[in-house]
Amino acid sequence: MNIYSDIGQLKGVGPKTKDLLNKCGIYNILDLLLYFPRDYEFLNSVTDLNTTNENEKFTIKCELLEFKKDIRTKTGKVLTTLVFQCNEQKILAKWFNQPYIKKNFVLGKKYNLVGKIKKNGTFFEVINPVAGCEDLAQSKIAPKYSLKDSLSNNIVVKLINQILDNIIISENLPNLIVEKYNFVSLDYAIRNIHFPKDRDSLNKSKKRLKFQELFTYSIKIMMLKQHVKSSNGIAFKMVEELKELKESLPFELTSAQSRTIREILLDQKKPMPMNRLVQGDVGSGKTIVAIIAMFNVVKNGYQAVMMAPTEILANQHFAEVKKVLKRFEIPIEILSGSTKNSEKLRIKEKIKSGESMIVIGTHALIEEDVEFVNLGIIVTDEQHRFGVYQRSKLINKGKEADVLVMTATPIPRTLSLYLYGDLDISIIDELPPGRQKIDTIFFHNRYRNKAYELAQNQIKDGRQVYIVCPLIEENEALDLSSVNKLYDDLKSTYFKGIPLEMLHGKMNGKSKEDVMDRFKKGEVKAIISTTVIEVGVNVPNATVMIIENAERFGLSQLHQLRGRVGRGSHKSYCVLIAEANSNVTKKRMQIMTQSNDGFFIAEQDLRIRGAGELFGIKQHGDSELILANIIEDSDILRIANMEAKKVINSNCEADKKLCSEVIKNLQKTSKYICFN
Ligand code: ADP
Numbered sequence: 001m002n003i004y005s006d007i008g009q010l011k012g013v014g015p016k017t018k019d020l021l022n023k024c025g026i027y028n029i030l031d032l033l034l035y036f037p038r039d040y041e042f043l044n045s046v047t048d049l050n051t052t053n054e055n056e057k058f059t060i061k062c063e064l065l066e067f068k069k070d071i072r073t074k075t076g077k078v079l080t081t082l083v084f085q086c087n088e089q090k091i092l093a094k095w096f097n098q099p100y101i102k103k104n105f106v107l108g109k110k111y112n113l114v115g116k117i118k119k120n121g122t123f124f125e126v127i128n129p130v131a132g133c134e135d136l137a138q139s140k141i142a143p144k145y146s147l148k149d150s151l152s153n154n155i156v157v158k159l160i161n162q163i164l165d166n167i168i169i170s171e172n173l174p175n176l177i178v179e180k181y182n183f184v185s186l187d188y189a190i191r192n193i194h195f196p197k198d199r200d201s202l203n204k205s206k207k208r209l210k211f212q213e214l215f216t217y218s219i220k221i222m223m224l225k226q227h228v229k230s231s232n233g234i235a236f237k238m239v240e241e242l243k244e245l246k247e248s249l250p251f252e253l254t255s256a257q258s259r260t261i262r263e264i265l266l267d268q269k270k271p272m273p274m275n276r277l278v279q280g281d282v283g284s285g286k287t288i289v290a291i292i293a294m295f296n297v298v299k300n301g302y303q304a305v306m307m308a309p310t311e312i313l314a315n316q317h318f319a320e321v322k323k324v325l326k327r328f329e330i331p332i333e334i335l336s337g338s339t340k341n342s343e344k345l346r347i348k349e350k351i352k353s354g355e356s357m358i359v360i361g362t363h364a365l366i367e368e369d370v371e372f373v374n375l376g377i378i379v380t381d382e383q384h385r386f387g388v389y390q391r392s393k394l395i396n397k398g399k400e401a402d403v404l405v406m407t408a409t410p411i412p413r414t415l416s417l418y419l420y421g422d423l424d425i426s427i428i429d430e431l432p433p434g435r436q437k438i439d440t441i442f443f444h445n446r447y448r449n450k451a452y453e454l455a456q457n458q459i460k461d462g463r464q465v466y467i468v469c470p471l472i473e474e475n476e477a478l479d480l481s482s483v484n485k486l487y488d489d490l491k492s493t494y495f496k497g498i499p500l501e502m503l504h505g506k507m508n509g510k511s512k513e514d515v516m517d518r519f520k521k522g523e524v525k526a527i528i529s530t531t532v533i534e535v536g537v538n539v540p541n542a543t544v545m546i547i548e549n550a551e552r553f554g555l556s557q558l559h560q561l562r563g564r565v566g567r568g569s570h571k572s573y574c575v576l577i578a579e580a581n582s583n584v585t586k587k588r589m590q591i592m593t594q595s596n597d598g599f600f601i602a603e604q605d606l607r608i609r610g611a612g613e614l615f616g617i618k619q620h621g622d623s624e625l626i627l628a629n630i631i632e633d634s635d636i637l638r639i640a641n642m643e644a645k646k647v648i649n650s651n652c653e654a655d656k657k658l659c660s661e662v663i664k665n666l667q668k669t670s671k672y673i674c675f676n
C-alpha cells in the first residue's frame with residue numbers, strides 16, 4: 001500500500017464516502033493516517049452495575065436472556081427491549097425506532113454493549129447501546145474523530161484499521177534521539193494514537209508524536225533561516241523623501257513606531273532579504289510603519305505589495321496608502337476578489353509592466369498568477385497564521401524581496417524565539433498619545449437590553465455601533481445569536497428607524513464594500529456583523545462594540561474586536577454579552593473587563609486555549625502542530641529545538657539526509673510526521 005495513493009483505493013470507499021473524507025481534508029492514505037482522534041472514550045468494562053455512573057459510557061459484558069415484545073410509545077416511537085444478564089444482574093437494553101436491531105442478536109450468546117447505564121427503579125437500563133462492535137471490543141479506549149456531514153466514526157475506524165493492517169511505518173527519527181529519550185517507535189505511536197492499548201501507550205505515543213512535530217518544525221525554521229540568510233537580497237538606500245513623508249503626516253510617530261521603522265530601514269540597507277515580524281497591539285499604528293517601509297522601497301525603484309486577510313481591510317489600506325502618499329504621486333492599485341475580471345487583467349498588465357508601484361490586495365494576490373517586474377517588499381498585515389509553509393511560500397514569490405509581517409497577536413518572547421526563530425522581531429509597545437481608555441462592561445444574557453440602550457444613546461449623540469455575533473444563520477442546535485435573527489429582532493425594536501445593516505462573509509465583495517463605505521460616511525449607524533470586522537477596520541466615530549455570545553470567542557479575538565472602537569476622541573465602550581455559567585467564562589470575562597493590554601491577554605489566552613486556537617490554526621485546518629501545544633509542551637519544544645540544532649550542524653550522512661528531506665517538504669503542506 002502506498003501512503004500517497006488516493007483514498008478511493010481503500011476497500012469500502014465509494015464516491016460518496018470519498019467526498020465526505022475530502023471534506024475533512026483527507027485525500028490520500030497518509031492524510032487519513034494522520035487524521036488523529038479529536039478525543040477518546042475511555043470504556044471501562046463493568047463488573048458491578050451498581051458502581052457505574054450515568055455520565056460515562058461503559059462496556060457491559062453480558063448474555064442475552066430474553067426478547068421483549070416491541071411496543072409503541074406515547075410519542076409514536078417503536079421501542080425494542082432486550083433483557084441481558086451481566087454478572088447476576090439484569091439490564092434492559094432499549095432502542096427507539098430500530099425494530100430490525102433484533103436480527104443482530106441470538107438468545108444465550110455473549111455480547112459487549114457500550115453505552116451509558118441508568119438505574120430505573122430496581123433495574124438497570126441502557127438506551128441505544130452500541131452492541132458487539134469488534135473495534136470497541138479490541139480496545140478499551142475508543143477514538144473519537146472530528147466528523148463532517150454523514151461521515152460516521154465507525155467508517156473512519158474501519159478504514160484506518162484497514163490501512164494499519166497493510167503497512168509497516170518505518171522509523172524516521174535518528175536512533176540516538178529515540179534511545180536518548182526512550183521514545184516509542186513511529187509505527188507504535190501511530191497505531192496507538194488511533195487505537196491505544198491503554199492509557200500508558202497513549203501517553204507515550206502522544207509524547208513521541210509531539211516531539212516529532214516540534215522537532216521537524218524546528219528543523220524547518222532553522223533551514224528556512226539559513227536559506228534566507230544565504231540568498232541575495234537588494235540593498236536599498238534610505239531616500240531623501242522619507243523626511244518629507246514623515247513631516248507630512250498628521251501626527252508625530254510614537255517612539256516605538258520610530259524605533260521599528262529604524263530597524264526596518266537598517267534591514268533594507270543590508271544586501272540580504274529582510275524577514276521581519278512586527279508585533280504591536282491593536283491600534284498601535286502598524287499601518288503607517290508598513291507604508292513608510294514600502295515608500296522607501298518604491299523610491300528605490302522597486303515594487304511593493306501589501307496583503308490583508310479580508311477585502312474590507314484591503315480596501316481600507318488602499319484608501320489609507322493613497323491618502324498618506326498623495327503628494328508623491330505613486331501609482332497604486334488594488335486587486336481583490338471583487339475586482340471585475342476585465343479590470344483585473346488591466347491591473348495585472350500594469351503590475352507586469354512595472355507601471356504600478358504599490359499593489360494592495362488580499363492573500364489571493366500571492367496565490368494567483370500576479371507577476372511583478374521587480375518586487376522589492378512583501379508586507380502581510382494581520383497575519384495570524386504562521387505556518388512555515390506560508391512563510392516559505394511568501395519568500396519564494398519574490399526571491400530577493402524583503403518580507404515584513406505584521407501581527408496584533410503578541411506572544412511571549414521566549415516562545416517566539418522557538419516558533420519564529422527565522423524572523424527578526426520588532427515590537428511596538430506603545431499606543432499613540434491621547435487614546436481614551438475603552439470601558440469594557442460584561443452583561444449576563446438576561447440584561448442584554450442594557451447593552452442596546454447604551455447603543456441607542458450613543459447613536460443619539462451622533463456615534464456609531466458595531467454588534468458582533470458568532471454565526472450568520474440561526475442554528476437550532478447551538479443556541480447562539482446569529483446575524484440574521486438579531487438583525488430582524490433589533491430592526492423592529494431597539495433600532496427601529498435607525499439605519500442598521502448586516503455584514504458577513506457570505507455577502508459578495510461589492511455589497512460588503514458598500515455597507516462599509518456607508519458606515520464610514522456615517523450614513524449607516526449600526527452594523528451587525530460576524531468577525532469579518534475583527535481585524536484592522538478603522539472608523540473613529542464608532543464608539544460601541546457589542547459582542548454577543550462573547551464566551552465563544554478567544555480572548556485575543558475579543559481584544560481585536562474591542563480594538564475597533566476607541567479610535568477617535570470620543571469615549572468608547574465594549575460590551576460583552578455572555579451566558580456566564582462556567583467559572584472559566586467568568587474568569588475570561590473578568591480578564592477582559594480588567595485589562596487592555598494585548599500581551600497580557602494573549603498570554604492568558606495561550607494558557608487557556610493553546611496556540612492552535614490563538615493563531616486561528618485549528619479552525620483553518622492547516623496546522624503544522626496537530627498535537628503539540630506550545631505552552632503546555634514548552635519542555636518538549638525546548639528539547640526538540642536543541643536536538644534540531646545538533647542535527648543541522650552535524651556532518652553525519654543520516655542527519656544530512658534528514659535535513660534534505662525536510663527541505664524538500666518545506667514547500668508542501670503535506671504533514672511532515674512521516675517524511676519518508
Ligand atoms: P493597528 O496597529 O491596529 O493596525 P492602525 O495602523 O490602524 O493600527 O492605526 C490606528 C489609528 O491610529 C489610525 O487611525 C492611525 O492613523 C492612527 N495613528 C497611527 N500612528 C499614530 C500616531 N503616532 N499618533 C496618532 N495617531 C496615530
Ligand code: MG
Pocket residue numbers: 286287381382535536
Ligand atoms: Mg492594522
